[in-house]
Amino acid sequence: SVTREAEVSAQARDFNGETMAGRMVMGVRVRFPESAYNAFARIQPPFDIPAFGEGNATQFHGFGVIENVGIIKEVEATLYGGNFPHGFSVVLVDANGVEREIFMDNLQFDGWRTLRWRNPNYIADVRHRELSKLPLYPSSNPFVKLAGFIIYRSGQEIGGDALTYIRDVKVTYDTATPVTERDINDD
Numbered sequence: 001s002v003t004r005e006a007e008v009s010a011q012a013r014d015f016n017g018e019t020m021a022g023r024m025v026m027g028v029r030v031r032f033p034e035s036a037y038n039a040f041a042r043i044q045p046p047f048d049i050p051a052f053g054e055g056n057a058t059q060f061h062g063f064g065v066i067e068n069v070g071i072i073k074e075v076e077a078t079l080y081g082g083n084f085p086h087g088f089s090v091v092l093v094d095a096n097g098v099e100r101e102i103f104m105d106n107l108q109f110d111g112w113r114t115l116r117w118r119n120p121n122y123i124a125d126v127r128h129r130e131l132s133k134l135p136l137y138p139s140s141n142p143f144v145k146l147a148g149f150i151i152y153r154s155g156q157e158i159g160g161d162a163l164t165y166i167r168d169v170k171v172t173y174d175t176a177t178p179v180t181e182r183d184i185n186d187d
Contacts, residue, residue, distance in 0.1 A: 034159035044148030
């Protein structure tokens, strides 16, 4: 794989004149087999993103790790589609190591678009939720981290190269534990 800086055209409707590397946009080129069978490509970092740094629990916050995550309400991904009829998923891992794949939509559009997944089981009215108190110990504070992306190709579609650019992923969630100032630092 090759990573290069790319600049958005000055005539572009969205993000014009910005450099891709400066805006942390990831370009993905997948070469799918040309045979008529289903295929997928998993895009992931070459190493596991650490949830906690040495002595600093928030060291990796904003770099693929979200702390204090309760119920996920919504996931958004901003992508540049090249009108490819392939599916796109975001893969998240929780504090227990459980991997969840969230299918966003297909990439059959041209230009920048924000794909959005809304949790169908999310209960917006807190009066209708069933609450339970669970101790954190011996578990860590709940978190979610980005494990990667998956692009799917149906066997009915033409193989070959597929291109997309991933600008960002945003997660909307309820906090798992209240954020309060404590009298004693437990660490």
